[in-house]
Amino acid sequence: MRVKRISLKDKQEQQEAENLSLMNPMIEEYRGKKGNLIPLLQGVQTLFGYIPHEAFLKLHDEAGLKLADMYGVATFYAQFRLNPVGKHIIKVCHGTACHVQNAMKLTEALMESLKIKDGETTEDNLFTLESVACLGCCSLAPVMMIGEETYGKLDGKKSVKIIKEIRLSEKN
């Protein structure tokens, strides 16, 4: 079980208020539909990058979903995040093929370069570092994905270089 994911962070109060009205069309679309809980939470996450506490309350009030059900589902699936994330999410693959090809070296190099641990976000909110199990590009192992872009045949140095390039282009 993903015990780590269930523990709430004490940083919650720092979260900025999100524009929850963005959720309205989605709530209209799914209200009363069978099996709507997961698509709704996925929709919220697409909007904000995570599921803010207030979004749960809004779904409860307006879509009639139970808080306990939503929280149960949100902590069950690896996809859902309860904390804000950086602008770029770095997903380092730790599937079998990538593990055999030393994926740990990527995570270590990235942790050192970004000065964060796996699962954390950098101070400037630019990057969040995550581990995933298999991106389906196993023949190019070790692999990482940033946004929609997948990078293959990496090593520590190459992965850090990619991050540095993104950081540079952000500055300009």
Add this chain to the structure above:
Amino acid sequence: MKTKIIVGLGSCGIAAGAGKVYNMIKQLVEVDKLDIELKQTSCIGMCYREPLVEVIDNTGRYLYGDITIDNVTELMDRHIENGEPIRELVVESDLFRGSEQGYSEGQVKIALRNCGYMDPESIEEAEDRKAYKAIRMVAEDKLSQDDVIKSVLESGIRGRGGGGFSTGLKWRFANNNKSDTKYIICNADEGDPGAFMDRSLLEGDPHAIIEGMILGAYAIGATGGIIYCRAEYPLAIKRLNIALHQAREKGYLGNNIMGIKGFNLDIYVKEGAGAFVCGEETALIASVEGERGMPRKRPPFPAESGLWKKPTNINNVETFANIPYIVLNGGDAYNKYGTVKSKGTKVFALTGKIKHGGLVEVPMGFSIREIIFGLGGGIQDDKKFKAVQLGGPSGGCIPEHLIDTAVDYDSVNATGAIMGSGGMVVMDETTCMVDMARFFLNFTQEESCGKCTFCRIGTKRMLEILTRITEGKGEDGDIEKLEELSEQIKDGSLCGLGQTAPNPVLTTIRYFRDEYEAHINDKKCPAKHCKALLTYEIIPDMCTGCTVCAVKCPTDTISGKRKEIHFIHQEGCIQCGECFSRCNFDAIKVY
């Protein structure tokens, strides 16, 4: 004839840079106003030579490998403008033997029949390659539900999702349960980390899967269809949605499909949310219903009471991809391949320390040696083969002395591994088998849904023991404890996840007990992988006293003056390996 250029744009190709190559060719074609048809296709399976670009001109067909933005202009100049193919880069051709000609020739492509040979976003190209011919035949020849089921039964195909249950029988059960609402679900959750057969099929030939589902729906009388696809496959989801839209427009989905009265069906894609256990059919159903994906007790089987308590039939992507071929060509066309109990062909994803990583489809009964050393080209850097992992977290490692094992359900089961969905991860002498067992237990421990005590806590205890062993804190009796826990977890778990979670541990203990013992008794890792068990030492004869290692050592535990032999003080060493990787004179040994 107009010259065609086709770029392989599967996820793997794009990751290797094929998207950039495509854009570059597009620009060149526009700027030079070339009279060329530029198209896309998906993964042809030759992932180790990606990006792949195919040129078809009036002389013949040339498939080029390793085309990047650095050499694409050369390709355009030489082949397209001057008509001189670059033979060194051709991997396959119908005019002469390309460098990888053998890779495709050794295969029998049934499930992968269209992958890499057509634009997956064009239904017309799919139809040219016989898509929807089978359902048309069913309608025109007025074949009954039973005729379709019989044909599938005759083919002998068994589910490709890992369980290996007869697809024909499953359909018959679902057909026997009468209800006005029934569902057909395609399991595209592909949870096994290190496998990508289903992704390639979804991206490369979505229409085959959709037609397979239409035929299944007809056979069992389903009224609704769902493709449950994992969210990590955005390109697959995109292409599925395009294909579904096209199929609706052409009347392959909708009401009275192909004029069959009362045969109504629509299919939609449901995105998974990242949970391995949702590949298990009852958990998958719970997830579609919007709940936590927890498996439940069977019976009742989904065929009786599945989605929304209605009869439901679930099959894997690859299973469905084979169905149109079987219905169109008859069961015999499929069962002529394979062994007595395992019919047909199977797709495997070759990954890990193998030269030719990619997808292959071979008849059941091929030996592991033929796959790894024949099609796969052997081990990277010509290192020594150690084992191959089959079946992912539910499977096991097959060692070198069993390399001639035939790949069919029964022979693989006899080794303690399972066929699984088709992931083959190859390991060489540098892979530590205890660490592999730890890796898989870490995975199953995290992915356990927590319902069964043995699975939830047992896997955690096993992981703790394995972690201890790899950290050099293994104790006498650990192996026995692992074996005991394994048996209990197998017996005390409800679903396949727990029942098979100990397999990676049991098979590594069975075939690589000496590695466990070296870790526990001698505190050594024979593969030199487990950090805590390594010792770094300077070879005096080789040391030039350049001081690089001493400067780089993060704990300042290396002493020595410039131009004098250096020394590593073991008490301070944290085994980071920095000195070893920095030394320019191979003067540091590790053991």
